[in-house]
Amino acid sequence: MFVDEVDISVTAGGGGNGCLSFRREKRVPRGGPNGGDGGRGGSVYLAASLHQNTLIHYRFHPEFKAERGRHGEGSNRTGRDGSDLVLEVPPGTVAYERAGDDLIPLADLTTPSERVLVARGGRGGRGNAAFATSTNRAPRRTEPGEAGEARIVRLQLKLLADVGLVGFPNAGKSTLISRISAARPKIADYPFTTLTPNLGVVEIDADRSFVVADVPGLIEGAHEGHGLGTRFLAHLERTKVLVHVIDVSSATGRDPVNDFEVICRELERFEGTEADAGRMLARKPRLVAANKIDALDEPERLERLAQHLAALDVALYPISAVTGAGLPALLDAMWRAVAASTEVVAG
Numbered sequence: 509m510f511v512d513e514v515d516i517s518v519t520a521g522g523g524g525n526g527c528l529s530f531r532r533e534k535r536v537p538r539g540g541p542n543g544g545d546g547g548r549g550g551s552v553y554l555a556a557s558l559h560q561n562t563l564i565h566y567r568f569h570p571e572f573k574a575e576r577g578r579h580g581e582g583s584n585r586t587g588r589d590g591s592d593l594v595l596e597v598p599p600g601t602v603a604y605e606r607a608g609d610d611l612i613p614l615a616d617l618t619t620p621s622e623r624v625l626v627a628r629g630g631r632g633g634r635g636n637a638a639f640a641t642s643t644n645r646a647p648r649r650t651e652p653g654e655a656g657e658a659r660i661v662r663l664q665l666k667l668l669a670d671v672g673l674v675g676f677p678n679a680g681k682s683t684l685i686s687r688i689s690a691a692r693p694k695i696a697d698y699p700f701t702t703l704t705p706n707l708g709v710v711e712i713d714a715d716r717s718f719v720v721a722d723v724p725g726l727i728e729g730a731h732e733g734h735g736l737g738t739r740f741l742a743h744l745e746r747t748k749v750l751v752h753v754i755d756v757s758s759a760t761g762r763d764p765v766n767d768f769e770v771i772c773r774e775l776e777r778f779e780g781t782e783a784d785a786g787r788m789l790a791r792k793p794r795l796v797a798a799n800k801i802d803a804l805d806e807p808e809r810l811e812r813l814a815q816h817l818a819a820l821d822v823a824l825y826p827i828s829a830v831t832g833a834g835l836p837a838l839l840d841a842m843w844r845a846v847a848a849s850t851e852v853v854a855g
Contacts, residue, residue, distance in 0.1 A: 518572050520630065520658070521656045525579045525652050526632070527585075530646065541639070543582060549653065551574060552572060553595065555622070556601065563598070577589055589629075599619065599620050600617070603626060604664070614661065618668065667705055669743075671719070671751055673721065673723060674723055688710050707719060745788065756826075795823050796813075
């Protein structure tokens with residue numbers, strides 16, 4: 509099961525209490541206070557790990573608490589610090605603090621082994637030895653340990669991919685990713701066959717490779733949650749290039765030009781967790797793969813799409829994901845678009 513959004517409760521450990529103690533030994537008059545301080549409570553961290561690719565293990569275990577610090581002891585012994593708790597998440601996970609209906613950004617974990625503090629452990633309380641002065645040689649004052657921070661944290665996974673495949677259901681996105689990579693998504697002749705995003709690594713040659721994400725099919729109103737809606741549009745926010753996969757055959761009864769315009773509007777209207785998310789998606793470099801040319805029975809459908817895209821200065825690549833026709837040219841265009849986008853970001 510693929511889970512890309514969960515709410516979890518994290519509580520850092522409380523600090524140990526300070527100790528009230530006096531030195532009592534034979535032949536040691538006025539031994540004085542020797543109560544030690546309490547230990548620090550354990551903190552809670554999030555860490556990106558390549559060993560994780562979904563958030564499913566947090567759905568059924570949503571509460572986490574770090575170890576509290578040990579109390580101070582006599583003979584000036586400080587309590588042991590509580591152990592920190594490290595929660596592993598997939599790279600690409602964004603963490604927010606949930607405050608009522610508001611989400612406050614905490615961290616964006618994109619690099620493996622990246623680690624961030626989400627709940628700080630409480631400080632240990634001071635023992636009575638810490639309060640001894642020249643005028644108060646036998647203090648009976650101690651401090652309790654501080655409570656650890658507690659938060660409700662929303663974890664949202666956004667896939668890290670270079671290229672995102674978008675389009676209507678049954679446009680052939682899953683067939684395409686299975687043809688160009690080792691990904692093996694479910695392929696069937698009914699809408700919403702793909703219910704979860706799929707990642708595949710495309711290797712053109714020894715020096716050219718990139719990651720492709722196949723996102724479940726979009727329909728009109730997806731930005732409002734229709735179909736699979738906004739749940740998977742968020743996975744496109746991190747992609748560098750979008751490839752519109754459009755069915756140009758007459759099997760669906762839809763118009764290819766209208767399909768392209770509907771998907772563009774849905775991307776532009778999407779309101780994700782990042783500021784101006786829809787505009788960000790609409791401005792990404794884009795290519796169009798006119799799929800199913802092996803079943804093209806009305807050539808004018810492809811011609812109308814080509815004319816429409818030429819006016820928008822969008823490159824069109826007629827392909828057949830089933831037979832492999834046109835795929836080399838499309839893959840080369842994907843690589844060049846990814847490389848150009850990477851250079852822009854680096855610059």
